[in-house]
Amino acid sequence: MKIAVLIPYARPLWFSHIMYRLDLHIHTPASRCFAETQTDNISRKIVCRALESGLDMIAVTDHHSVEYVDKLRLAARQTRLVVLPGVELSTRVGELNEVYLLAIFDEHKPKGELDRLLADLGIECRHQGDCHFRIPVGLETIIAEVLAAGGLIISDHLDKTPPRQAFFPEIISKYNINAFELKNISFSSYLQENFAREEGLSQQKVLSQAAPFHFFTFSDAHRLDRIGRRYSEINLSECSFRALQQLLNPNNSDLI
Ligand SMILES: [Zn+2]
Numbered sequence: 506m507k508i509a510v511l512i513p514y515a516r517p518l519w520f521s522h523i524m525y526r527l528d529l530h531i532h533t534p535a536s537r538c539f540a541e542t543q544t545d546n547i548s549r550k551i552v553c554r555a556l557e558s559g560l561d562m563i564a565v566t567d568h569h570s571v572e573y574v575d576k577l578r579l580a581a582r583q584t585r586l587v588v589l590p591g592v593e594l595s596t597r598v599g600e601l602n603e604v605y606l607l608a609i610f611d612e613h614k615p616k617g618e619l620d621r622l623l624a625d626l627g628i629e630c631r632h633q634g635d636c637h638f639r640i641p642v643g644l645e646t647i648i649a650e651v652l653a654a655g656g657l658i659i660s661d662h663l664d665k666t667p668p669r670q671a672f673f674p675e676i677i678s679k680y681n682i683n684a685f686e687l688k689n690i691s692f693s694s695y696l697q698e699n700f701a702r703e704e705g706l707s708q709q710k711v712l713s714q715a716a717p718f719h720f721f722t723f724s725d726a727h728r729l730d731r732i733g734r735r736y737s738e739i740n741l742s743e744c745s746f747r748a749l750q751q752l753l754n755p756n757n758s759d760l761i
């Protein structure tokens with residue numbers, strides 16, 4: 506099933522903006538839960554599958570590992586596919602054991618810098634690829650380290666269970682997260698469930714109130730045939746990390 510376009514609000518669309526198809530949550534054999542058994546030439550296969558799915562940009566987001574970021578970048582070098590290096594991080598906050606973040610970086614971010622980030626977060630070799638590992642430093646520190654490394658943060662899986670959904674207000678107000686990947690609930694029903702009913706607002710109003718936030722859906726592919734199964738179509742000035750950063754953090758003066 507393909508679900509697209511979960512951006513409730515975008516900056517004014519200049520005519521130069523083009524709609525790009527993004528899947529910024531893709532796993533590789535660097536994740537232990539990767540479900541593909543035939544991993545020969547897998548980087549090339551992932552790139553081919555992404556292109557066949559009509560994707561313009563992907564992010565490699567293995568669990569606590571950046572082992573495949575260079576392999577994917579290399580495999581995509583002669584193609585039009587933009588590959589962003591990234592990592593999926595998980596931690597706990599209080600009683601909530603499942604707080605997930607996608608940390609996504611510039612196309613050219615050296616892998617060595619990402620390795621250092623993982624080390625700074627207390628992720629040892631034995632934790633890399635492990636989806637059950639929980640980063641020992643607090644969420645605040647994780648976010649600060651990722652931002653200091655020039656990364657973008659998208660909260661993922663937050664719509665999956667009621668306890669996680671209940672964390673939504675806190676992650677916005679206390680942790681200043683403004684980008685979310687929704688998995689199982691459509692954007693409109695999610696907002697209606699969580700905001701509209703109490704506030705008695707029309708969906709239109711909710712959408713405008715949600716203006717500072719960005720909602721995406723991605724595949725979270727753990728197998729080749731899942732790549733691009735879900736994606737987001739987004740208007741960007743160009744197909745690049747920088748354009749994505751401008752969309753999510755338009756007030757960041759470093760970008761102007
Ligand atoms: Zn996994």
Ligand SMILES: [Zn+2]
Nearest residue numbers: 530532593725
């Ligand atoms: Zn994942």
